[in-house]
Amino acid sequence: MNNSADYIKMGLTHSEWQLITKKLGRIPNRTETGIISVMWSEHCSYKNSRIHLKRFPVKGDCILQGPGENAGIVDFGDDIAITFKIESHNHPSAVEPYEGAATGVGGILRDIFTMGARPIAVMDSLRFGNMDNPKNRHIFEGVISGISGYGNCVGIPTVGGETYFDECYNENPLVNVLACGVMKKNDIRKGIAQGKDNPVYIVGSSTGRDGIHGATFASDELSDNSIDDRSSVQAGDPFGEKMVMEACLELYKYDYIIGIQDMGAAGITCSTFEMSHRGNAGMEIELSLVPQRELNMDSYDIMLSESQERMLVVVKPEYEKEFIEIFQKWDVHVEKIGKVIDEKIVKVFHNGKLEACLPVDFVVDGFPVYNREYKIPEYIKNINSKNNFINILEGDFSESFKKMLGSPNIISKKNIWTQYDYEVGLRTIVKPGKADASVLKLKESSKLVALSTDCNSRYCYINPFIGAERAVLESARNIICTGGKPLAITDGLNFGNPMDAEVFWQFKYCIDGIINACENLNTPVTGGNVSFYNQNKNKAIYPTPIIGMLGIVDKIENIKTLEFSKGKKIGMLGKSDNNIGGSEFLKVIYQKVLGPLTNIDWDYEKKLNNFILENLKMFSSLHDVSDGGLAIALFESAYYGKTGIKVNIETDNNIEKTMFSETSGRVIFCADNENFESLRKLSQTKNIPFTELGICEGDNFKINNFEFNMKEISKIFERGIL
Amino acid sequence: MKAGVIRFAGSNCDFDAYNVLKDVFKFKTDFLWHKENIKEKYDIIILPGGFSYGDYLRPGAIARFSKVMEDVQKHLLQGRLIIGICNGFQILCEAQMLPGVLMRNKNMKFICSKQNLKVENSELSKKIGKNIINMPIAHADGNYFADNNVLEKLSEQNRIILKYSDQNGNTDRIYNPNGSSNNIAGIMNESKNVFGTMPHPERACDDFNSINDGKLFLESIFELYGRF
Numbered sequence: 001m002n003n004s005a006d007y008i009k010m011g012l013t014h015s016e017w018q019l020i021t022k023k024l025g026r027i028p029n030r031t032e033t034g035i036i037s038v039m040w041s042e043h044c045s046y047k048n049s050r051i052h053l054k055r056f057p058v059k060g061d062c063i064l065q066g067p068g069e070n071a072g073i074v075d076f077g078d079d080i081a082i083t084f085k086i087e088s089h090n091h092p093s094a095v096e097p098y099e100g101a102a103t104g105v106g107g108i109l110r111d112i113f114t115m116g117a118r119p120i121a122v123m124d125s126l127r128f129g130n131m132d133n134p135k136n137r138h139i140f141e142g143v144i145s146g147i148s149g150y151g152n153c154v155g156i157p158t159v160g161g162e163t164y165f166d167e168c169y170n171e172n173p174l175v176n177v178l179a180c181g182v183m184k185k186n187d188i189r190k191g192i193a194q195g196k197d198n199p200v201y202i203v204g205s206s207t208g209r210d211g212i213h214g215a216t217f218a219s220d221e222l223s224d225n226s227i228d229d230r231s232s233v234q235a236g237d238p239f240g241e242k243m244v245m246e247a248c249l250e251l252y253k254y255d256y257i258i259g260i261q262d263m264g265a266a267g268i269t270c271s272t273f274e275m276s277h278r279g280n281a282g283m284e285i286e287l288s289l290v291p292q293r294e295l296n297m298d299s300y301d302i303m304l305s306e307s308q309e310r311m312l313v314v315v316k317p318e319y320e321k322e323f324i325e326i327f328q329k330w331d332v333h334v335e336k337i338g339k340v341i342d343e344k345i346v347k348v349f350h351n352g353k354l355e356a357c358l359p360v361d362f363v364v365d366g367f368p369v370y371n372r373e374y375k376i377p378e379y380i381k382n383i384n385s386k387n388n389f390i391n392i393l394e395g396d397f398s399e400s401f402k403k404m405l406g407s408p409n410i411i412s413k414k415n416i417w418t419q420y421d422y423e424v425g426l427r428t429i430v431k432p433g434k435a436d437a438s439v440l441k442l443k444e445s446s447k448l449v450a451l452s453t454d455c456n457s458r459y460c461y462i463n464p465f466i467g468a469e470r471a472v473l474e475s476a477r478n479i480i481c482t483g484g485k486p487l488a489i490t491d492g493l494n495f496g497n498p499m500d501a502e503v504f505w506q507f508k509y510c511i512d513g514i515i516n517a518c519e520n521l522n523t524p525v526t527g528g529n530v531s532f533y534n535q536n537k538n539k540a541i542y543p544t545p546i547i548g549m550l551g552i553v554d555k556i557e558n559i560k561t562l563e564f565s566k567g568k569k570i571g572m573l574g575k576s577d578n579n580i581g582g583s584e585f586l587k588v589i590y591q592k593v594l595g596p597l598t599n600i601d602w603d604y605e606k607k608l609n610n611f612i613l614e615n616l617k618m619f620s621s622l623h624d625v626s627d628g629g630l631a632i633a634l635f636e637s638a639y640y641g642k643t644g645i646k647v648n649i650e651t652d653n654n655i656e657k658t659m660f661s662e663t664s665g666r667v668i669f670c671a672d673n674e675n676f677e678s679l680r681k682l683s684q685t686k687n688i689p690f691t692e693l694g695i696c697e698g699d700n701f702k703i704n705n706f707e708f709n710m711k712e713i714s715k716i717f718e719r720g721i722l
Numbered sequence: 723m724k725a726g727v728i729r730f731a732g733s734n735c736d737f738d739a740y741n742v743l744k745d746v747f748k749f750k751t752d753f754l755w756h757k758e759n760i761k762e763k764y765d766i767i768i769l770p771g772g773f774s775y776g777d778y779l780r781p782g783a784i785a786r787f788s789k790v791m792e793d794v795q796k797h798l799l800q801g802r803l804i805i806g807i808c809n810g811f812q813i814l815c816e817a818q819m820l821p822g823v824l825m826r827n828k829n830m831k832f833i834c835s836k837q838n839l840k841v842e843n844s845e846l847s848k849k850i851g852k853n854i855i856n857m858p859i860a861h862a863d864g865n866y867f868a869d870n871n872v873l874e875k876l877s878e879q880n881r882i883i884l885k886y887s888d889q890n891g892n893t894d895r896i897y898n899p900n901g902s903s904n905n906i907a908g909i910m911n912e913s914k915n916v917f918g919t920m921p922h923p924e925r926a927c928d929d930f931n932s933i934n935d936g937k938l939f940l941e942s943i944f945e946l947y948g949r950f
Contacts, residue, residue, distance in 0.1 A: 145831070148831070148832045149832075152773070152834075152860075152862070153732070153773040153776055153777070154734070155734025155735070155772060155773070237776070238773070239775060239777075239778065240776075242732055242773070243731060243732075329757075330731070331731065417834075418833055418834050419831050419832045419833070419834070420832070421834050421860045422834055423858060423860060423925050424734055424735060424738070425737070425738065426737075426738045426742075426924070426925065426928075429930055429931070431931075441930075443741070556930060
């Protein structure tokens with residue numbers, strides 16, 4: 001049974017197999033091979049990315065927990081800690097959109113409450129292919145209803161996120177979910193197993209055959225046969241999750257446990273081995289004690305099942321009774337399945353028969369770490385040619401503007417977020433669409449949590465370094481434009497096949513870009529997720545390093561929205577270089593994806609950030625200029641502020657380039673006369689370009705000689721994704 | 723004034739209701755556990771929103787068999803106030819403490835949005851001081867249905883409290899988000915002590931966003947129909 005086909009089917013390479021047999025001194029049986037293969041899958045081991053992930057800046061004054069645990073933790077002052085993390089569920093969502101997305105939400109929520117925190121918000125960063133393709137539409141509909149179905153039921157508000165469409169995501173959507181939780185600093189829990197003979201419990205849903213080898217499936221390319229892997233996709237039970245979550249949160253009020261970990265990828269396997277590893281210990285478990293919902297499951301099935309809504313807990317023996325009572329109160333399965341042992345070995349019994357016996361460190365850490373080769377892709381040179389835009393002449397601004405407003409990437413996403421309960425919990429103080437970032441108030445503190453996700457993958461395709469820098473910068477700018485200070489990031493790194501040297505080049509330079517940006521902004525990386533093998537029919541997706549940024553708003557009065565208000569003056573900080581490289585404009589109007597991108601001037605960007613935060617009081621609204629450029633930013637502020645505007649701007653003879661350039665480092669705002677003049681003066685002393693654009697008035701959207709009826713153009717924007 | 727908020731298995735607006743009663747209305751407020759009898763007398767009992775039992779089978783269909791519901795019935799008979807919000811409304815209908823049922827939204831999707839509501843009951847609108855209020859909705863099953871006899875009776879007896887409308891109080895079908903009969907968003911029972919509302923008043927007690935109609939709405943119900 002241990003022929004080569006088996007381990008290769010399970011995702012191990014020949015040389016890894018040789019290493020395993022040599023180290024163990026024997027040929028592992030099927031269950032053991034399954035265990036090792038799933039622990040060594042890219043999804044669990046990060047064997048292809050680890051060398052580069054290690055380069056991330058992870059330290060900072062506010063960091064209580066960096067990468068390595070289930071989620072990062074940030075000190076929020078007042079004895080409060082915030083935990084947050086982003087995770088992908090791309091492959092499952094491609095083959096089974098509803099369940100794939102739903103369990104993506106479930107998985108990341110467990111990562112949060114595993115740490116001891118009550119989840120308070122979810123954000124999704126979604127990427128889909130073209131909506132004219134029925135398969136992409138099926139995926140889109142399924143993903144949105146999956147997130148809605150699961151998140152709403154568990155009762156965690158989905159407060160924001162982004163949705164982009166591009167043909168590079170045809171049939172390979174990205175579903176990255178960020179979750180955030182709040183806890184007292186003393187309540188931090190860890191996934192650790194310690195203390196000889198301490199009992200090991202499984203709590204939560206019963207175990208079925210769903211999701212077997214899901215982590216391995218996630219570590220391979222999608223193909224026409226991927227639909228056959230639907231059994232690798234887990235089925236979610238949000239009600240079960242809610243019960244487990246409430247039981248765990250009640251449990252955390254007491255000091256009954258040593259450690260706790262959720263079962264996500266690789267199920268019982270991953271939780272037993274990782275908890276043992278962190279605790280420098282081992283475990284003995286008996287699988288017949290695991291609650292099961294299917295008949296005749298063997299040890300392989302049970303160990304590799306990724307059934308959702310389960311946790312592994314090491315309990316202090318003197319509190320077993322109290323521990324059990326809590327889970328019984330919430331009608332959640334609670335079964336003792338084994339104990340902690342001193343030896344650093346996990347022994348798996350099934351009906352008394354030893355089915356697997358593997359050394360902890362070797363399984364968790366013994367995989368070869370690969371330093372993958374990278375080489376600059378062929379396309380990079382042409383796409384960044386300086387002469388790319390010579391033939392882009394001035395067109396009809398009116399037509400272009402209307403087309404831009406209707407572009408799927410610009411258009412209102414209201415018909416997506418109205419399917420999410422964004423208010424449950426009463427913390428969502430800034431609602432979707434109102435500001436660049438979402439803001440949540442806390443009952444436990446007067447400070448507020450700001451969250452933002454960002455990544456323009458077209459930029460990353462053109463220039464991975466600058467593209468990744470901008471993803472970090474813009475997520476930080478979103479926080480700043482909402483009145484908050486950026487603290488730390490989590491990253492969802494979505495790429496193609498890492499064996500492809502050109503894909504790996506994109507990966508490497510995106511990492512470099514993130515590092516440079518995080519160092520400049522002093523926002524350490526607290527963890528995240530790598531998802532490789534996002535390609536279909538041999539074509540990789542655009543490199544998509546999604547950045548989730550956590551920020552802090554000191555007090556409620558500091559909150560800024562993007563809404564213009566009638567009678568106020570409109571200004572812009574920063575200056576456009578009229579570069580249309582990588583812009584939505586170029587894509588929508590000319591169907592072109594071309595660079596170059598403008599380099600980021602970090603000294604200036606930091607200066608702008610500080611300037612805004614120092615003078616928050618004077619701004620009535622703030623909005624970052626990004627996708628779609630100044631024209632779209634102005635429209636959004638006018639639209640949400642329910643006002644018309646009258647703007648005059650110098651155009652350099654090409655109004656399209658002026659209005660649609662996506663040059664970084666620009667923020668539009670409105671302010672009353674007095675503050676406007678003060679800001680003008682102050683900006684001069686700081687050497688920050690300041691432009692007076694116009695005034696908020698009337699019902700028309702007027703830029704130079706172009707005048708649109710606000711109602712009319714709003715209709716285009718409000719049409720939403722059909 | 724003493725208020726109780728029931729925690730069913732899967733309630734998720736339980737804390738929201740609790741916090742509003744306690745912090746906004748300054749009531750002595752307790753959680754009531756679905757598996758237990760209610761040991762004390764409460765002036766107000768809230769059945770909060772959420773997904774009791776994951777909405778499995780039908781929203782509210784399982785929760786209505788909870789042990790706590792026996793005592794809700796007793797409170798009802800004693801004329802104490804019982805208010806079901808969203809899933810709580812669904813449970814009250816399933817328990818036949820209010821007439822009708824709440825079906826899947828016409829568009830088959832969950833809808834979360836701000837909603838203009840016409841306060842249909844004149845007594846209530848007078849107390850509130852305006853005819854049109856705004857409170858959020860967040861539900862997948864808010865499509866109220868009852869047969870014509872029931873609908874006529876509700877209307878005759880002035881028991882429809884809220885209707886979906888536009889900002890001017892027009893209750894045309896186009897302002898109906900979920901397909902409910904006669905745009906009904908909230909009703910009360912004959913003895914005027916059991917209330918069901920799909921919109922969430924507890925989400926409209928928000929000074930920062932100037933959304934305070936929920937507070938007015940609840941306050942008016944407490945004052946008009948509470949017997950304390």
